[in-house]
């Protein structure tokens with residue numbers, strides 16, 4: 001009786017050990033799952049943080065989602081009078097290199113607009129300030145030589161979030177790729193930056209898949225060539 005017990009004890013032992021490891025694995029998996037959920041929560045909060053970029057300057061600007069990266073371009077155009085009501089700048093936030101000339105171009109929509117710099121210090125003079133214009137094709141230009149963050153707004157439509165930012169040299173904000181035809185397209189196009197990125201990723205995946213197929217065909221052809 002007693003002699004048969006040790007093998008019985010030994011046999012279950014590895015099984016229990018395995019069960020313990022499995023249980024630990026499950027707990028670890030659950031912990032990892034919680035960690036992922038927490039990370040997702042933080043990412044969600046990050047979206048809010050992005051809206052708080054530039055001191056929340058663009059928090060009521062409906063076509064703002066992140067800063068469009070226009071570094072490497074010597075000239076950038078921003079639409080004045082974009083969006084459904086013609087009372088937005090598009091793109092609302094851009095990152096440019098020092099020395100870049102930004103041209104604001106009036107769309108003719110949404111009545112008269114200005115491009116008015118909001119200095120960081122209350123007593124500072126605006127670095128740039130356009131006249132109020134309304135006609136399509138009107139422009140205003142400013143060349144940003146100094147690094148820094150330039151917040152600006154439209155005098156008549158500041159209260160409806162017609163505001164923008166030109167970040168020169170660097171930004172703490174999230175960056176998105178410029179949309180095709182940015183500037184002339186209006187507010188609708190400014191909101192599609194992230195979707196365009198996703199589309200590009202899908203396209204890149206499709207191209208990668210296509211390249212893989214081509215390689216597979218080529219290697220199959222090589223094998224056929226070796227066989228003959």
Ligand SMILES: [Cu+2]
Nearest residue numbers: 113154157162
């Ligand atoms: Cu305006």
